[in-house]
Amino acid sequence: MIKAVIIDDTVTARKRLANKLHSDYPYVEIVGEAANAADGASTVNQTQPDIVFLDVELPDISGLSLLRERLANLDCKVIIYTAHQKYAVEAFRSFAFDFLQKPIDDSDLQTVMKRVMENDNTTGVRDNGNKAHDGLLDLLPPDYNSPTLSLSDVCFFRYSSSQRRWEAITNTAVITLKSNVFTSEIIALGGPFVQLSRNYIINKDFLQEIKGGQCKFFPPFSSITEVTVGRGYKDAVKKLLKNF
Numbered sequence: 001m002i003k004a005v006i007i008d009d010t011v012t013a014r015k016r017l018a019n020k021l022h023s024d025y026p027y028v029e030i031v032g033e034a035a036n037a038a039d040g041a042s043t044v045n046q047t048q049p050d051i052v053f054l055d056v057e058l059p060d061i062s063g064l065s066l067l068r069e070r071l072a073n074l075d076c077k078v079i080i081y082t083a084h085q086k087y088a089v090e091a092f093r094s095f096a097f098d099f100l101q102k103p104i105d106d107s108d109l110q111t112v113m114k115r116v117m118e119n120d121n122t123t124g125v126r127d128n129g130n131k132a133h134d135g136l137l138d139l140l141p142p143d144y145n146s147p148t149l150s151l152s153d154v155c156f157f158r159y160s161s162s163q164r165r166w167e168a169i170t171n172t173a174v175i176t177l178k179s180n181v182f183t184s185e186i187i188a189l190g191g192p193f194v195q196l197s198r199n200y201i202i203n204k205d206f207l208q209e210i211k212g213g214q215c216k217f218f219p220p221f222s223s224i225t226e227v228t229v230g231r232g233y234k235d236a237v238k239k240l241l242k243n244f
Contacts, residue, residue, distance in 0.1 A: 004049055007039075007053065007055060017081070037060045050116075051077045052071060053100075054080055056084065064090055079096065079100060083103075098112045136150065136154070138185075139166075139178060139186070153170045155169050155221045156169050156227055157193070165179055165181070192205045196230060208222075210237060213228050213229045214228050
């Protein structure tokens with residue numbers, strides 16, 4: 001079973017979502033509901049859910065503020081669901097797992113729940129409980145083991161000329177990849193990763209802006225200034241900024 005919490009100040013919206021989950025996704029158990037951010041944070045702490053459906057416009061503080069301040073570091077997937085598409089970009093920049101727009105389309109919910117299942121450790125997808133099931137595991141040395149590492153932790157990949165290997169840069173570590181990892185294998189991971197030079201492949205979810213060819217990232221990577229756009233990658237930048 002996957003445990004879920006719904007945080008939404010509209011009773012009918014909570015009931016509608018709960019009924020849809022109950023009827024279409026029997027492996028999901030609603031373990032709590034809340035009508036504001038304060039009660040939502042308390043409910044999450046008490047129930048330890050796997051996923052949280054979080055509305056944005058709550059009566060006390062914004063759901064996005066709740067995500068950034070209280071939920072982002074917890075071991076649960078936060079799905080922002082709101083009637084306003086304008087919150088989509090900020091939701092991902094606040095490290096939401098996914099985004100749904102009200103009224104929730106059945107196919108959109110199916111896509112999100114498929115992602116939840118693919119990323120859930122109860123489905124047997126992970127290798128020994130390691131979150132690197134998302135493709136990162138295949139790039140790591142056999143002796144590297146972390147129960148919490150995933151692609152979403154990586155701000156960027158950097159090629160080390162001295163070691164002749166790629167490195168993954170997270171908030172807490174510089175992780176040297178296997179010696180036979182090629183650029184194409186990192187690009188093949190897809191998702192938010194974009195190559196901006198021969199030596200840098202960034203996670204655009206952490207990217208705040210590109211100014212003068214230099215990348216500026218959101219916290220906790222705001223102090224990083226080494227990543228710049230390389231020659232020949234202008235088209236990649238234009239495409240990135242067009243969808244930014």
